[in-house]
Amino acid sequence: MGLFQRIKSALRALFRGRYPWPGLDITLSGGQKLHLVGSIHMGTRDMAPLPPRLVSMIQQADALIVEADISGNETPFRDLPAYPPLRERLSEAHFQQLEKLSDELGLSLALFDSQPLWQIAMILQATQAQKLGLRPDYGIDYQLLNAAREVDKPVMELEGAESQITLLRELPDNGLSLLEDTLTHWHTNARLLQVMIGWWMEQPPGDTPSLPNTFSQSLYDVLMHQRNLAWQKKLHALPPGHYVVAVGALHLYGEGNLPSMLKAERR
Numbered sequence: 001m002g003l004f005q006r007i008k009s010a011l012r013a014l015f016r017g018r019y020p021w022p023g024l025d026i027t028l029s030g031g032q033k034l035h036l037v038g039s040i041h042m043g044t045r046d047m048a049p050l051p052p053r054l055v056s057m058i059q060q061a062d063a064l065i066v067e068a069d070i071s072g073n074e075t076p077f078r079d080l081p082a083y084p085p086l087r088e089r090l091s092e093a094h095f096q097q098l099e100k101l102s103d104e105l106g107l108s109l110a111l112f113d114s115q116p117l118w119q120i121a122m123i124l125q126a127t128q129a130q131k132l133g134l135r136p137d138y139g140i141d142y143q144l145l146n147a148a149r150e151v152d153k154p155v156m157e158l159e160g161a162e163s164q165i166t167l168l169r170e171l172p173d174n175g176l177s178l179l180e181d182t183l184t185h186w187h188t189n190a191r192l193l194q195v196m197i198g199w200w201m202e203q204p205p206g207d208t209p210s211l212p213n214t215f216s217q218s219l220y221d222v223l224m225h226q227r228n229l230a231w232q233k234k235l236h237a238l239p240p241g242h243y244v245v246a247v248g249a250l251h252l253y254g255e256g257n258l259p260s261m262l263k264a265e266r267r
Contacts, residue, residue, distance in 0.1 A: 006096060013176075013219060013234065014121065015092050018204075019051075019053070019054075019204065020039065020040075020051060020203075020204065020251050021051060021054060021199070021200055021204055022037070022038030022196075022199045022200070022204045022205060022252060023035060023036060023037045023038060023054075023204070023256070024036050024252070024259060026259060026262050026263065028235065028236055028238075028262065030236060030237075030238070030239075030240060030242030031141065031241070032235065032236070032238045032239075032240060032241060032243065033241070033242045033243070033261070034062075034235060034244075034245050035057055035242075035243070035244050035245065036245050036247065036252060036258065036259060037054070037140065037144070037244060037245065037246040037247075038039065038196075038199065038204075038247070038248070038250075038252045038253075039066075039067075039139070039140040039141040039144070039246040039247060039248055039249060040139060040140050040193075040196050040197065040200065040248075040249055041070075041132075041136070041139045041140075041141060041142075041248065042129045042130075042134035042135060042136050042138070042139045043134055043135065043138035043139045043140060043197070043200070044133050044134055044135075044138055044197060044201075045133075045137050045138055046201060047140065047143075047156055047197070047200050047201065048137075048138045048143060050134035050140070050143050050144065050147060053175030054144075054244075055147050056146055057244055058144065058147050058149075058151070058153060058241065058244050059151050059153070061153065061241075061242045061243055061244045062154070062243060063153065063154040063155065063156050063241070063243055063244075064144055064145070064147075064148040064153055064154070064156070064243075064246070065155075065156045065157075065158060065235075065243050065245040065246070066141050066144065066145065066155065066156075066158065066245075066246050066247075067141070067157070067158050067159050067164070067246070067247055067248065068157055068158075068159055068163075068164055069155055069160070070136075070139075070141065070142060070145070070159050070161070070162045071142065071145045071146070071149070077119060077165070078203075080115070080116060080119065081116075082114040082130050083142075083174065084117055085113050085114070086098070086109070086113050087177045088113060089117065089174070089176075090176075090179075094179070094180060094183060095239070097183045098112070098120070098179075098183065099187065100201060101124065101183065105124070105127050105128075105131065107123070107124075112131050116168075116169070116174050116175055117173070117174045117175040117176050117178065117179040118168040118169070118171055118175025118179065119168075119175070120173065120179055120183040121175060121178040121179040121181075122168075124179075124183075125182060125189065128186070128189065128190060128193075132193055132194070134197075135154050136191070139170055140200070140246065141171060142245045144244070144246050152262070158230075158231050158234055158245075158247070159227070159230075166243060167222070167223075167227075170211075171219075171222065177216055177218065177219050178219060180216075181214060181215055181216055181219060185212075185213075185214040185215075188212045188213075188214050189214045191212060192211065192212050195209075195211070196249050196250075199249060200217045200247050205253065208253070209253055211250070211253060214218075220255075224250065224251065224254070224256065225255070225256040227251070228251055228256055228257065228261055229261065231247065231251075231258060232261040232262055236262075237261065240257050
């Protein structure tokens with residue numbers, strides 16, 4: 001083999017399996033061939049349409065797998081109980097932080113008064129994303145679901161919206177830690193959103209990107225690590241086949257990430 005051919009082969013091996021979006025391929029011991037996609041649940045207009053190569057992968061897959069099928073119109077926040085006034089549930093410092101932030105975002109603090117603390121955190125995070133120009137219709141998982149529906153591709157859920165709400169409702173102190181982390185890491189979370197947009201618009205991350213921390217360790221364990229463990233078991237239980245698996249991009253990187261768990265189980 002000539003020098004040019006050796007260089008060409010080396011480059012092909014080096015970049016095999018790499019994609020211009022946050023994604024990677026893993027084959028499990030049971031014959032399940034997974035393409036893991038790092039999704040962003042809200043996106044910018046420039047993140048649509050999806051890359052043609054990714055759409056082709058959906059068309060050829062046996063199923064699309066997502067955290068939850070969000071293509072319907074039902075709200076997951078129905079039938080929630082009312083809670084005591086916020087002043088009775090928050091420290092004065094956190095109440096003032098929330099009051100100031102709500103005013104900056106143009107949100108009425110009165111609307112939050114009887115809501116669970118985790119729901120307030122979720123509303124604040126969604127509003128922050130909207131202020132940065134992100135919209136649900138351009139979210140990666142939403143676009144993937146639409147692409148699957150167009151070709152009648154089966155859609156499977158790792159959790160489902162009801163299970164996600166149950167997880168939030170079971171957080172200690174009604175999700176106080178989630179609200180506290182949202183307030184404490186407000187500006188860091190904005191930077192993290194911009195980093196993840198860059199993964200789709202500019203360049204996907206390397207194997208171990210340096211990411212800012214926006215969760216306490218206990219919350220990270222519940223919302224990231226434990227869910228990755230549950231997803232690992234579900235993916236290993238799939239029948240043999242080809243699957244496109246879309247999960248939040250942060251689940252692919254960092255401590256206790258899903259790919260490392262899948263690879264460890266594969267050995």
